[in-house]
Amino acid sequence: MNEKYVKAVRRYHRNLTFALGVILLIFILIPLFVKSPYILNIFILVFYMSTLSMAWNLLGGMTGQNSLGHAAYMGLGAYVSCMLITKAHINPWLSALLCMVVVGLVAGVIFFPCFILRGPYFTLVSIAFGEALRQFIINSTFFGRASGIGLPFKKGNSFLDVRFTSKVPYYYIGFVMLILVYLFMKKIERSRMGYALRTIREDEDAAAAIGINPIRYKVMAVVVSAMVAALVGFFYASYTRYIDPELMVQAKSTESVLPAVVGGAAYVEGPLVGGLIMIPLSEFLRAKYSAILPGINMLLYAIALLAVIRFRPTGILGWYMGSKVKNFVDTVILKKPPVEWFEAVEQERSGRKEA
Amino acid sequence: MMEKTPIIEVQHITKRFKGLTAVKDVSFTIREGGITGMIGPNGAGKSTTFNMICGYYPPTEGKIFFRGQDITNKKAHEYTNMKIARTFQIMKPLKNLSVLENVVASCYFGHAAAKNNREARERAMEILQFTGLYEKRHVLSKDMGTPDQKRLEMARALATKPELLFLDENMAGLNPAETEDAIRLIREINASGVTIFLIEHIMKAVVSLCEEVIVLHHGEKIAEGTPEQVMNDPYVMEVYLGKKEAPHAQSN
Incomplete structure (x- = not known):
């Protein structure tokens, strides 16, 4: 009897690994077949915007704290790493680490007082923070005012300097960043911190009743989220080689929210699904229609978004999780056994360990 | 009755919300290992007292001790580390x-x-x-x-x-059969060594579970003792059970 469970569970895991492997392989092979820089650019855009959206999702989806300032963390990250590279001549990879630390500290210090209050204050401060930061940079000669700063262009490729003439290396770096951040978020979701954040999202009083300090965990969430956004900022700066304060406008913050909301903010995978659909859609609409009817792409984009929020408020994944499609994928393709079998196997395993 | 250090000792706590005094100079103790109940009509200040003991809002005056240690100003999220838990x-x-x-x-x-x-x-x-x-x-x-x-x-x-469990109206809204189940569960929890303090409206549950009962009315403690003592207290009968009703008319 138990043998049957173990076999079924093992087979399911094998099928799942195989399916994920195929998807990974497709993404790895894409640059070998797709030579158009335009298409590659869209993929890179998907990678870093989805990563930014995952950072947002840690706060907005998991903790229930709606931030509208993620473009500012990303922008600050980009600025800090550019300043470190151009003025202090620090290696870009090292600057990535340093800019994450700086942005994490700034976010922690600014948002700690907001979390003493409950309610929408955090959202309000996050909007103000982004705008204040943008105005500060526009008016600061040190940060290059409104004209921004460029990273040095040199001939040839250098992995050490994160400087490539082709888009392909950026594609892979972006992809690796996406995967690493995804695994990191998945790890958080299953950890004590993940449970604390979700408990806070559902009810702060209930969280306190089981011994969670809501302020402490909310600050942790905002710091981690801002650090990941800073990493995206570093990637963006290295990719475009030029940044300006426009990076931090409010609309960009909203763009970081969309993939998560459309994909399903309750799921770590939500931003991935949403990003993969919404960003190519946006780019396609822009390319196709902006010459004929300027702004029509934004309009259609907004309609698509409204439709999701109106008809599928839990996002695409929220719909998928309860749908027949998932049932079909699970039972026919992946051959997923019932939950009880997993538990039986788990119990068996822990029993064996204790013995 | 066996004298032991009480697990919780509440000393003269008062809570004022602006002009309103919700709880006024209430003192009582909770015996370790037992089941203590708190009853009182709606608006008597039961939940306010409860929330003060559990750290949700600090009392305006007075002190609360847990095993002799002053916990008056402990935050709500520090309670589970002291082995105290609550329900809502x-x-x-x-x-x-x-x-x-x-x-x-x-x-x-x-x-x-x-x-x-x-x-x-x-x-x-x-x-x-x-x-x-x-x-x-x-x-x-x-x-x-x-x-x-x-x-x-x-x-x-x-x-x-937890070693001390606070239950806030855990049986409100249950039918008699479900109430029986809940009473059985609370007994089992208590038998496993957890001290229980509960607020309850359902008199049947209070009488069958509690060894000691505290009665609040208008934010003040008006009686204390075994369920029988409390139920036969003339003042309690008047304010809680209705003026001329006999104590066996207990159906809430």
């Missing part, structure tokens, strides 16, 4: 999480916090079995009815391994 009158299940996840979350915190996911899940399973929610472990907690949500409140509190 208005249930606060983590709506979008499954019953299992609700309890796993609790297992991660408190004085005996689980170190990893496996340990947390194993402990959660035990508690679900104990509270009779095991069969429903994969149901989203918002999809359950009141009786199961009340059970879940208790399961979540128990998952922090």
